[in-house]
Amino acid sequence: MQKIPATVVTGFLGAGKTTLIRHMLENANGKRIALIINEFGDLGVDGDILKGCGDETCTEDDIMELSNGCICCTVADDFIPTMQKLLARENLPDHIVIETSGLALPQPLIRAFNWPEISTKVTVDGVITVVDGKAVSEGRFAHNVAAVDAQRKLDENLDHETPLSELFEDQIACADMIVVNKSDLLGDTETDALVATLKADSRDGVQVVRTSMGKLPVDVLLGQGIGAEDDLDARHEVHHLHHDHDDDHHHDDHHHEHSHDEFQSFVVTRGEITDPKAFAEQVANVIRTHDILRLKGFAAVEGKPMRLTLQAVGPRVDTYFDRPFGSTARETRLVVIGQAGLDHATIEAALQA
Numbered sequence: 001m002q003k004i005p006a007t008v009v010t011g012f013l014g015a016g017k018t019t020l021i022r023h024m025l026e027n028a029n030g031k032r033i034a035l036i037i038n039e040f041g042d043l044g045v046d047g048d049i050l051k052g053c054g055d056e057t058c059t060e061d062d063i064m065e066l067s068n069g070c071i072c073c074t075v076a077d078d079f080i081p082t083m084q085k086l087l088a089r090e091n092l093p094d095h096i097v098i099e100t101s102g103l104a105l106p107q108p109l110i111r112a113f114n115w116p117e118i119s120t121k122v123t124v125d126g127v128i129t130v131v132d133g134k135a136v137s138e139g140r141f142a143h144n145v146a147a148v149d150a151q152r153k154l155d156e157n158l159d160h161e162t163p164l165s166e167l168f169e170d171q172i173a174c175a176d177m178i179v180v181n182k183s184d185l186l187g188d189t190e191t192d193a194l195v196a197t198l199k200a201d202s203r204d205g206v207q208v209v210r211t212s213m214g215k216l217p218v219d220v221l222l223g224q225g226i227g228a229e230d231d232l233d234a235r236h237e238v239h240h241l242h243h244d245h246d247d248d249h250h251h252d253d254h255h256h257e258h259s260h261d262e263f264q265s266f267v268v269t270r271g272e273i274t275d276p277k278a279f280a281e282q283v284a285n286v287i288r289t290h291d292i293l294r295l296k297g298f299a300a301v302e303g304k305p306m307r308l309t310l311q312a313v314g315p316r317v318d319t320y321f322d323r324p325f326g327s328t329a330r331e332t333r334l335v336v337i338g339q340a341g342l343d344h345a346t347i348e349a350a351l352q353a
């Protein structure tokens with residue numbers, strides 16, 4: 001039996017993973033794709049957005065949500081059983097796409113493909129790392145990789161790593177393809193510079209492509225044929241490969257201690273809002289004041305039957321009406337994600353005001 005190819009889509013919170021996958025599903029050319037998605041935070045926003053695409057090659061049944069926390073930490077409890085369920089189906093998909101949470105390390109997930117029950121039936125076609133081009137070139141959440149390198153060379157005793165930049169670097173180190181997304185928010189020069197930096201900082205042969213709204217042809221994304229589970233060793237920290245004289249012990253450590261305690265998420269609910277534009281500004285202010293990384297959800301707008309989808313990455317807030325509420329309660333539900341120490345009560349009050 002031929003193994004089913006599985007593509008892992010990783011990338012930091014809000015980089016554009018869901019957007020890219022949605023575009024892929026809408027342009028799948030008849031390829032039957034099963035999706036496994038994993039969100040940090042418990043609102044199921046991504047699942048809702050993807051189900052909303054209503055493409056016949058990917059029905060609601062083809063979308064499986066992992067809900068017990070971050071995929072890389074619950075591989076045995078959640079991911080493996082889900083894969084087994086999927087593989088037990090009569091109608092097997094042509095391709096499996098797995099969207100990891102924005103806080104996941106891809107390496108433990110890839111390792112899971114070597115489990116006996118999985119390895120005979122599925123192979124990792126490739127790892128796609130989606131990058132928020134705008135955020136990275138502004139150094140907003142992740143250090144510029146080259147800058148971190150330079151700093152480390154200057155002073156080996158200094159720890160310049162943050163949980164954010166470590167995650168980012170691991171996601172880059174694991175990539176077979178790096179998608180520099182949100183190029184619409186960047187100038188050509190900035191995009192070129194970022195592409196060059198990422199090329200230099202990734203393994204040999206890794207493709208770096210630029211796009212906006214994840215609009216890449218399905219044939220570019222799927223069918224890489226890499227077999228990533230067989231070359232896990234190459235996917236460790238980039239710094240190991242290029243600067244192995246550096247403080248190795250420090251880098252070895254963090255692969256084994258991936259703690260989500262460093263991050264926090266909670267849901268805020270409120271009644272209807274009156275003015276989408278004013279509310280978006282209110283949300284942007286809360287994000288700025290409290291250094292929130294990611295905020296997303298749905299709002300009920302007075303007098304409107306449609307649900308307003310609200311998406312913020314850093315202080316940039318996007319809104320659009322997506323579909324009628326139908327039988328679900330007309331309320332506003334937002335998931336807030338940030339580094340540990342968010343002032344839950346104050347943020348909640350500010351969003352409810």
Ligand SMILES: Nc1nc2c(ncn2[C@@H]2O[C@H](COP(=O)(O)OP(=O)(O)OP(=O)(O)O)[C@@H](O)[C@H]2O)c(=O)[nH]1
Pocket residue numbers: 011012013014015016017018019020039046101102181182183184185211212213214294311312313318
């Ligand atoms: N301007 C711009 N906005 C984008 C682009 N790609 C995605 N976005 C927006 O960025 C926000 C986050 O996109 P998602 O696709 O949900 O990102 P994600 O990586 O799935 O987010 P998480 O699942 O929360 O980690 C949404 O508001 C998107 O519409 C892009 O290329 N340009």
